Amino acid sequence: MEKRLIKKDALTGIAKKMADDFLVWAPVKKEDNILFEPLQKGAEPFFAYLNSKNAPKNVFFPHTEALMKYTRTEKGMVFSEDKNKADESVLFGVRPCDAHSFALLDKLFDQEKYKDNYYIAKREKTMVISLACVKPPYASCFCTSVDGEPVSSDGADILLTDISSDYLVEFVTPKGEEKLTKYFGDTKADAAADTKKSEITAKAKAAITSNIPAHVVKPILDKNFDNPFWNTIHGKCLACGTCTYLCPTCHCFDISDEVKGADGVRIRSWDSCMFPMFTKETSGHNPRSSQKERWRQRAMHKFKYYVDNFNAIACVGCGRCVMYCPVNIDIRKIVEDISKL
Amino acid sequence: MQNPYIPYPVVVDKIITEVDTKDIKTFRFKFVNPEDETKYSYIPGQFGELSIYGKGESPIGIASSPTQKGYVEFTVQKAGVVTSALHEMEEGTMMGLRGPLGNSWPLQFLEGKNIVIVGGGFAFTTLRSLINYMIYGDNRKRFGKITIIYGARNPGLLLYKDELTEWGKRDDLNLNVTVDKGDATWKGKEGFVPAVCKEVAPSKENAVAVICGPPVMIRFTLPVFFDLGFSKGNIITSLEMRMKCGIGKCGRCNVGSKYVCKDGPVFSLAELDKLTPEY
Numbered sequence: 001m002e003k004r005l006i007k008k009d010a011l012t013g014i015a016k017k018m019a020d021d022f023l024v025w026a027p028v029k030k031e032d033n034i035l036f037e038p039l040q041k042g043a044e045p046f047f048a049y050l051n052s053k054n055a056p057k058n059v060f061f062p063h064t065e066a067l068m069k070y071t072r073t074e075k076g077m078v079f080s081e082d083k084n085k086a087d088e089s090v091l092f093g094v095r096p097c098d099a100h101s102f103a104l105l106d107k108l109f110d111q112e113k114y115k116d117n118y119y120i121a122k123r124e125k126t127m128v129i130s131l132a133c134v135k136p137p138y139a140s141c142f143c144t145s146v147d148g149e150p151v152s153s154d155g156a157d158i159l160l161t162d163i164s165s166d167y168l169v170e171f172v173t174p175k176g177e178e179k180l181t182k183y184f185g186d187t188k189a190d191a192a193a194d195t196k197k198s199e200i201t202a203k204a205k206a207a208i209t210s211n212i213p214a215h216v217v218k219p220i221l222d223k224n225f226d227n228p229f230w231n232t233i234h235g236k237c238l239a240c241g242t243c244t245y246l247c248p249t250c251h252c253f254d255i256s257d258e259v260k261g262a263d264g265v266r267i268r269s270w271d272s273c274m275f276p277m278f279t280k281e282t283s284g285h286n287p288r289s290s291q292k293e294r295w296r297q298r299a300m301h302k303f304k305y306y307v308d309n310f311n312a313i314a315c316v317g318c319g320r321c322v323m324y325c326p327v328n329i330d331i332r333k334i335v336e337d338i339s340k341l
Numbered sequence: 342m343q344n345p346y347i348p349y350p351v352v353v354d355k356i357i358t359e360v361d362t363k364d365i366k367t368f369r370f371k372f373v374n375p376e377d378e379t380k381y382s383y384i385p386g387q388f389g390e391l392s393i394y395g396k397g398e399s400p401i402g403i404a405s406s407p408t409q410k411g412y413v414e415f416t417v418q419k420a421g422v423v424t425s426a427l428h429e430m431e432e433g434t435m436m437g438l439r440g441p442l443g444n445s446w447p448l449q450f451l452e453g454k455n456i457v458i459v460g461g462g463f464a465f466t467t468l469r470s471l472i473n474y475m476i477y478g479d480n481r482k483r484f485g486k487i488t489i490i491y492g493a494r495n496p497g498l499l500l501y502k503d504e505l506t507e508w509g510k511r512d513d514l515n516l517n518v519t520v521d522k523g524d525a526t527w528k529g530k531e532g533f534v535p536a537v538c539k540e541v542a543p544s545k546e547n548a549v550a551v552i553c554g555p556p557v558m559i560r561f562t563l564p565v566f567f568d569l570g571f572s573k574g575n576i577i578t579s580l581e582m583r584m585k586c587g588i589g590k591c592g593r594c595n596v597g598s599k600y601v602c603k604d605g606p607v608f609s610l611a612e613l614d615k616l617t618p619e620y
Contacts, residue, residue: 067346067347068346068347070394070395072394072395076352076434076435076436077393077394077395077435077436077437078350078435079347079348079350079394079437081344081347108590109590111589113588113603114345114588114589114590114603115345116345116590117344117346118346225597225617225618251590251592252591252592252593253585253586253590253591253592254585254591255346255397255398255585255586255591256397257394257395257396257397259394259395264394264395266346266394268591271591271592271593273592273593278583278593279582279583279593279594280583281581281582281583282420282421282424282583283420287582287596287619287620288619293619297595297619300597300617301592301595304598305595305597305598308597308598309598
């Protein structure tokens with residue numbers, strides 16, 4: 001596949017140029033946060049960022065999304081499918097851990113039997129450009145423990161790596177190469193750039209100091225559903241759901257109806273296994289009746305159930321849940337503790 | 342390809358009030374577009390999402406049998422937002438139906454075997470689908486002896502009374518209907534389902550028990566079947582969980598790694614033993 005070199009200061013210009021032809025999602029500064037948002041005309045993308053506050057999963061799986069619309073008529077409700085008019089898009093500059101999450105979400109939303117047209121339409125129309133973590137941004141990063149790497153093209157169509165003099169641009173998929181090569185100048189990368197990238201990759205990997213035994217815990221979880229250990233996690237949990245909303249791989253959702261006058265819309269919106277109502281049945285029975293069961297579900301889903309179903313851990317090691325949990329519940333500690341059961 | 346989130350438009354063709362308390366009704370739906378009926382080809386034990394615009398959806402087991410052409414039936418207890426709205430509906434109203442969803446009663450496994458059907462209360466609906474399927478025309482030859490044990494709290498709470506009468510006249514099935522407590526007109530059996538199971542004592546030879554009912558009935562019925570020598574692989578049941586998408590994506594109805602909506606709702610006890618007891 002094609003490899004190019006671009007000047008370090010060229011990135012912003014390229015993103016803006018692409019925005020003339022595509023819907024470009026890029027990191028932008030908003031108050032104190034860096035968020036992935038559609039790049040508006042004249043707006044400046046901000047690539048000197050550590051990682052975005054929210055996981056960019058919202059590009060394919062928005063917080064709230066219409067599934068269908070309906071109108072009240074004399075004959076009753078008539079509905080129309082909300083057409084999946086996904087625009088040709090570029091998701092510009094995501095971190096490799098977040099790009100890895102797309103590969104994981106694909107396994108769920110794009111299954112053989114039931115395909116989620118809403119997710120798939122956006123995913124197919126979007127090219128992902130990853131921005132390698134040459135210096136892992138946070139002490140809480142642990143991507144290397146969960147099948148990721150700070151410099152990785154997993155889940156991406158193009159990988160950008162800062163090799164100090166330039167950015168090395170590597171085209172990973174034919175889709176990326178075909179549609180986006182023209183934006184990246186005509187300086188071909190030489191062997192020296194590859195060598196430099198290898199050195200940088202090794203350094204970046206070594207700089208990830210937070211390691212968790214994520215692969216060790218699967219057989220332990222298989223046998224320890226009833227372990228008293230599960231009583232020890234949830235005590236301070238506020239059930240706020242921050243961990244699930246910020247998580248790149250959490251995909252649980254609710255479906256609800258909203259009506260205004262004669263028109264209505266059926267929407268899906270993010271939901272959370274941390275919420276008591278999530279599994280509460282009409283009868284009042286709740287199979288996950290306390291925060292203990294809900295925490296067990298979250299840990300099991302990421303490190304056992306997803307492995308059972310898709311042979312992959314549903315965690316990318318971005319560390320958002322570690323950094324933003326208001327009561328400092330640390331998934332790394334939980335996994336560590338499980339490994340000792 | 343079919344978008345699994347979009348319901349088929351259906352019209353409420355007929356509403357049958359099943360019980361004296363009037364809170365359980367059977368709804369017969371006809372497809373607005375006749376070709377949708379072929380797309381909605383189902384197997385007993387599957388369920389559908391009843392879809393009322395402006396209210397939401399409710400996952401309900403299919404009560405009719407695929408041998409009943411031209412319509413689909415669901416027996417629904419009035420309980421939450423959607424089912425309450427459904428109970429207010431009149432014949433002729435349009436609404437939506439998604440599915441068919443989930444696995445089904447394991448028909449291939451059941452073929453050639455003696456079938457023991459045990460149902461309690463309102464959970465009889467998908468068992469009724471199975472019974473009507475098994476006794477329909479030549480289908481009957483594909484199954485061995487059929488024994489049915491069905492109980493409700495009182496005679497007024499029995500579902501499908503006309504069909505029970507019809508089934509009672511057949512000599513190719515053994516029907517045992519019981520109520521916890523009878524009334525002045527009740528001439529049938531009195532007693533709880535587990536006790537009647539003990540009394541009927543179906544043989545375990547080449548037999549499968551298909552059991553659906555409230556948790557308390559299941560709890561006391563299972564030991565009876567274990568005593569009769571039924572293996573866990575030959576006892577089959579159907580689970581219920583809160584559901585939204587019905588296609589294994591929204592994340593709430595899993596029991597361990599299995600989604601009740603997609604991998605279930607039908608499981609054998611042997612399969613359930615391998616799952617976490619969180620339902």
